[in-house]
Structure formats: structure tokens, C-alpha cells
Amino acid sequence: MDRRLTPANGRVAHSALRGSVAAEHYTDGIWRRVVTPLAEVLLSPDGDRDRQLLMGARVLVLEDAAGHAFAQCERDGHCGYIPAASLGEDAEATHWVSAPAAHLYPAQNIKKRQLATLSLGARLTIVADHGRFLETDTGAFIIARHTRSLNDPASDPVTVAEAFLGTPYLWGGNSRDGIDCAGLTQAAHLACGIPCRSDSDLQEESFGRPIGADDPLRRGDLIFWKGHVAMMVDGETMIHANGHYMAVTYERYDAAITRILVQGGGPVTARKRL
Numbered sequence: 001m002d003r004r005l006t007p008a009n010g011r012v013a014h015s016a017l018r019g020s021v022a023a024e025h026y027t028d029g030i031w032r033r034v035v036t037p038l039a040e041v042l043l044s045p046d047g048d049r050d051r052q053l054l055m056g057a058r059v060l061v062l063e064d065a066a067g068h069a070f071a072q073c074e075r076d077g078h079c080g081y082i083p084a085a086s087l088g089e090d091a092e093a094t095h096w097v098s099a100p101a102a103h104l105y106p107a108q109n110i111k112k113r114q115l116a117t118l119s120l121g122a123r124l125t126i127v128a129d130h131g132r133f134l135e136t137d138t139g140a141f142i143i144a145r146h147t148r149s150l151n152d153p154a155s156d157p158v159t160v161a162e163a164f165l166g167t168p169y170l171w172g173g174n175s176r177d178g179i180d181c182a183g184l185t186q187a188a189h190l191a192c193g194i195p196c197r198s199d200s201d202l203q204e205e206s207f208g209r210p211i212g213a214d215d216p217l218r219r220g221d222l223i224f225w226k227g228h229v230a231m232m233v234d235g236e237t238m239i240h241a242n243g244h245y246m247a248v249t250y251e252r253y254d255a256a257i258t259r260i261l262v263q264g265g266g267p268v269t270a271r272k273r274l
Contacts, residue, residue, distance in 0.1 A: 004050075004198065007072040007079050012063040014072070029060040031090040032069070035138075037116045038175055039086035041078065042068070050080045051183070051198050052174035055116075056093045056123025075190060078198040091137060093123035095147040096191070098154065100163040101176045102146035108133045115140055119175035120163055121187050123150070153193035158219055161188040161231055161239050161248070169246045181229045184241040184248060185222065188231065194274070200229040204270050211271040217253065224270040225260055 006021065007014040013023035034057045041051040045068040053059070059071035059082060068081040102122075103114040108130055124142065128135040134144045154160050161184055170178025174187065182200040189196040197203050204224040211221060221232040230240035230251075238256060241248045244263070261267060 002202075004079060004202070005077045007060070007062055009063070009070050009079075012070065014060075014062060027062055029062045029072070031058055031074075032061050032071075032087040033058050033090050033093075034082075034086055035088035036086040037118055037122070038177070039082050041073065041080035041082055041172075043080060045081050047081070049172040051078055051172050053082070053086075054119055054122040054175060056096075056125070058090060059087065061087070073198075076186070076196065076198045091125045093150060094126045095124045095134065095149055097122040097124070097142075097146060098148040098191070099146040102142055104136070104140040104142055105133075106140065108141050110143075118142075119177065120160070121174075121191055154191045156220070157185075157188035157192050157194065158231060158233055158239065160191045161185075162233075164241070164248045165239070165250075167241070167248045169241050169243055169248070171243075173241075179241050179248065181241045184239075185229050185231060200224060200227060203229055204272070208272040208274040211273050213271075215271075217271065218273075220274065222270075222272045223253070223268060224272065226266050226269055228260070228265065230256065 008017055008021045008023055012025045013021045015026045015028050018026045034053045034055050037055050039053040040049050043050050045066050058074040061069045061071045063070040067084050069084050071082055072079045097118045097120055100120050102118050104116045105112050106115055125137040126134045127137050133141040135141055164184055167176055168178050171180055173179040174183040186196040197206050217232045217235050219234055223230045230238040232238050236253055237250055238253050239250055
């Protein structure tokens, strides 16, 4: 079983895996949410970044140990270790950050020093509408026009992806501070209410239907290489977070195919359409 999607680490496993996965302890887990602007999802408590979570993301915690929680992310089923300090009590989100980035303030005053900077896709629980500002359940304030109700998703993944243009490339990144190819694809689709896995190989396996090699490409189509994914802006241009330019950029589809092949990234492995 794929360790990324299997809520088990040898010591503990989800109750649903009893009889199929060996563990010292089985549990139903406890739901918590991310309360910091960004939370690292690590391969191990002292390991490298695997992915990132934004404020408001829900996780099912199976184990607390050594200052980290072993948990499964609600958004995509991804499992890993999250610093315990990034997690707090569960709460139902009502809004999401729809601007590329937004600030939380301690009062209804943009001249106050911000409490935090949030990335597109972060989730908040709003308890009061003050017109220009919305108040969160933690007593912080955010500009209302930087948010949308969870019942009001974006309509075009490509437009969402374009909000990340210029964002620096970051392996395992999921935010406006830094993002990778799979993170960009996931952020774009989740903002539109479309389920999306965490890594490009998982996205290739689960996304849409194949496009024939001779079929014209169109906006929103996904192009996959081994370890990489891009999204078509139109029939000739794609947008992707890439290590070549170390940023989210536009690139001509035909030029990217040649460049990636020459650099040893191999040929296109799939073309998918929702």
C-alpha cells in the first residue's frame, strides 16, 4: 500500500485497517485543524518536507509523539507528521481565502501590524460580518473581499493557477510563499471544489480521461511527465511550477516537451481532461 495514503506507521493504524495492516495500536483518530498560516507535512518527525497544509485544513490525528502528530489530511488522504504546535481544536470552516494572499489583523484597521499572512486556499471560520472586515472565531479580522464562502468556489482552475504566477518553486510547497507542480495543480482544482491528490503521479492515476495523441489540447487539460505536471492555458501554452525557471511560469507546450526531454525528464506520460 502507498505509504502516502495509508494511515499507519507500524506503531499505530486507523481502525479500518485492522486485519490488513500490522500495528501495535488501532484508533479511529481525532480530528484537528491547522491553526498556523502554514504547516509542514513531514516524512518523519525529523524528516524532510513531504507536503504542506494551509490554515484551516483538517487532519485526522492518529498519534501524538515527540511534538509531532501522525495524521491523515482530509483534503487528499495524504499521511505524514505535522508539528503539534501547528494544530488546534477542530472547527467547521465557512470561508476560503480567494486572493493570492491575505492578511489577518488584530482589529478592523489595515494600519495595524498583521497577525499572519495567508495563502490562497486557506480556510477560516467566520463568526461575524462587519462589512469591509470579517471576524474569525479566533478574534482576528480579514478583508472580506479577499475571501469567498465555501459554498462559492472558483470556476476555472487555470485562472486560479495564474494567481500563483511568479511564486517561487519549492519542492513539496503548497502556498504562495513556495509551490511545486503538484501543489499548483492541487491548489487550482481544490479552489474550484474539484478533488485532487497530493502528488503528480497520484494525480495522473486519478484525474480525468486520457486525451488522444492527435487530439487538440485546450484550456484546463493536464500534461504529465514522470514526476511532473502542467496545465494548459490554451492549445499552445501551459502554466506550471518548475525547477528550471524556479517559479510558476508560462511555457510553450512544444518547447517544454523538447526542453524536458533534453534535460533527462523523459517524454510525456499522459494527457488528461476532466
